[in-house]
Amino acid sequence: MGTPLSDSSLLAPLLEVCRRPVIVVGSGIFGSVVAERLAADAGRDVIVLEKRSHVGGNSYSETDPETGIEVHRYGSHIFHTKSEKVFAYISRFARLNAYRHKVLTTSSGRVYAMPISLMTINAFFGKNLRPSEVDAFLADSTEKYRAAEPANLEEKAVSLIGEDLYRAFIRGYTAKQWGRDPKELPAEIITRLPVRHNYNTDYFNDPYQGIPLEGYGKLFEKLLDHPKIHTFLNTDYFDVRDVIPDSAEIVWTGMADRLLDYKYGHLEWRSLRFEWERFDVEDRQGTAVMNYADEDVPWTRIHEFKHYHPERPAFTSGKTVLCKEFPAAWKPGDEAYYPINNGRNRKLYEKYADEIARRPGWHLGGRLGAYQYWDMDKAIEKALELYESAFRP
Numbered sequence: 001m002g003t004p005l006s007d008s009s010l011l012a013p014l015l016e017v018c019r020r021p022v023i024v025v026g027s028g029i030f031g032s033v034v035a036e037r038l039a040a041d042a043g044r045d046v047i048v049l050e051k052r053s054h055v056g057g058n059s060y061s062e063t064d065p066e067t068g069i070e071v072h073r074y075g076s077h078i079f080h081t082k083s084e085k086v087f088a089y090i091s092r093f094a095r096l097n098a099y100r101h102k103v104l105t106t107s108s109g110r111v112y113a114m115p116i117s118l119m120t121i122n123a124f125f126g127k128n129l130r131p132s133e134v135d136a137f138l139a140d141s142t143e144k145y146r147a148a149e150p151a152n153l154e155e156k157a158v159s160l161i162g163e164d165l166y167r168a169f170i171r172g173y174t175a176k177q178w179g180r181d182p183k184e185l186p187a188e189i190i191t192r193l194p195v196r197h198n199y200n201t202d203y204f205n206d207p208y209q210g211i212p213l214e215g216y217g218k219l220f221e222k223l224l225d226h227p228k229i230h231t232f233l234n235t236d237y238f239d240v241r242d243v244i245p246d247s248a249e250i251v252w253t254g255m256a257d258r259l260l261d262y263k264y265g266h267l268e269w270r271s272l273r274f275e276w277e278r279f280d281v282e283d284r285q286g287t288a289v290m291n292y293a294d295e296d297v298p299w300t301r302i303h304e305f306k307h308y309h310p311e312r313p314a315f316t317s318g319k320t321v322l323c324k325e326f327p328a329a330w331k332p333g334d335e336a337y338y339p340i341n342n343g344r345n346r347k348l349y350e351k352y353a354d355e356i357a358r359r360p361g362w363h364l365g366g367r368l369g370a371y372q373y374w375d376m377d378k379a380i381e382k383a384l385e386l387y388e389s390a391f392r393p
């Protein structure tokens with residue numbers, strides 16, 4: 001991409017000299033992968049418009065200038081996938097380190113392993129159960145809740161793991177995450193609550209996982225580093241759309257309802273707020289992510305980013321940087337993090353998606369455009385699919 005451009009007045013002259021350019025709106029993992037394929041595989045000129053001051057969307061990370069620690073600006077991002085195709089693709093732009101993700105949770109002042117495993121159950125109940133004894137042990141506390149069809153999330157969760165584990169690990173976290181009492185949430189939000197019958201405390205089971213050794217910022221730089229890709233930062237599509245010809249092909253990874261001026265109403269989201277703090281200590285919490293299960297603690301997680309890079313000198317620098325994550329209500333204009341995938345929003349989304357699909361040359365994608373929660377590997381897979389179906393020569 002060379003040096004990203006922030007002067008959007010250069011866009012109109014550039015459009016005049018580009019031959020059949022594709023405009024990619026959004027430089028998150030979805031937009032960046034489509035842009036890379038278009039330029040490197042199809043030989044197309046690509047113009048990437050990014051409204052933020054950096055590329056990479058929510059997966060972005062950068063080095064904190066005061067501590068030298070790589071920080072994930074929008075919450076912890078761990079790359080993990082089962083897909084050999086996605087792993088082979090991303091490996092061309094980044095080598096992953098050996099980090100394997102573990103999550104701990106604090107409940108009533110004690111620390112447990114998450115997701116719920118034999119480690120969690122034995123520590124919580126003061127038992128020494130064997131793997132083969134877990135089902136019978138849980139059945140004792142779930143049987144009485146199994147008879148009736150669960151009417152809400154709480155009833156469903158209790159029928160799966162029993163009242164004690166539900167109250168300790170699920171209730172408070174879920175209430176904070178969705179801003180609602182779990183009794184008011186539909187049972188369909190959870191189909192199962194994974195309980196591991198062993199002491200495996202890895203958070204992900206995927207064969208490929210880790211953090212890019214050089215950080216996500218570098219990964220995105222490399223994805224977009226092609227003479228045919230021109231990236232404009234601090235450039236919102238809506239501020240420059242007048243100079244884009246009607247005939248241009250557009251890959252849209254922004255919000256679907258925003259594109260159509262919310263004509264059918266707003267799609268709803270949950271948002272997040274992050275609070276950052278630096279400390280002059282080597283290690284503040286001893287792990288990358290600590291969940292907080294209790295409802296009276298307002299944050300859901302604390303991230304301590306240095307643990308993602310034990311291979312870097314900053315790991316032993318005597319300084320650390322942490323970030324508290326608070327779930328937040330969303331209103332138009334706020335950062336949209338999690339779609340609220342209920343019947344009303346799905347129906348509304350379909351209306352927007354149908355109309356955008358009928359616009360010649362427009363392609364909808366990415367987690368905002370698809371109104372989906374996708375991990376990065378899924379977003380890469382979807383981006384490769386879009387490229388192969390719509391653009392590959």
Ligand SMILES: Cc1cc2nc3c(=O)[nH]c(=O)nc-3n(C[C@H](O)[C@H](O)[C@H](O)COP(=O)(O)OP(=O)(O)OC[C@H]3O[C@@H](n4cnc5c(N)ncnc54)[C@H](O)[C@@H]3O)c2cc1C
Pocket residue numbers: 025026027028029030031049050051052055056057058059074075076077078079080235236237238253254255272337338365366367368374375376377379
């Ligand atoms: C808190 C949190 C933690 C996560 N952790 C993980 C994890 O550990 N592992 C994992 O695999 N995934 C994780 N994810 C998911 C990951 O963030 C997504 O898979 C990824 O962001 C999807 O990329 P995207 O390109 O679809 O969207 P985004 O990253 O959101 O990129 C969209 C881009 O479009 C830009 N844009 C939008 N509208 C406009 C406009 N009008 N004009 C110009 N630019 C515009 C935005 O500024 C943004 O940069 C997490 C998500 C969250 C919310």
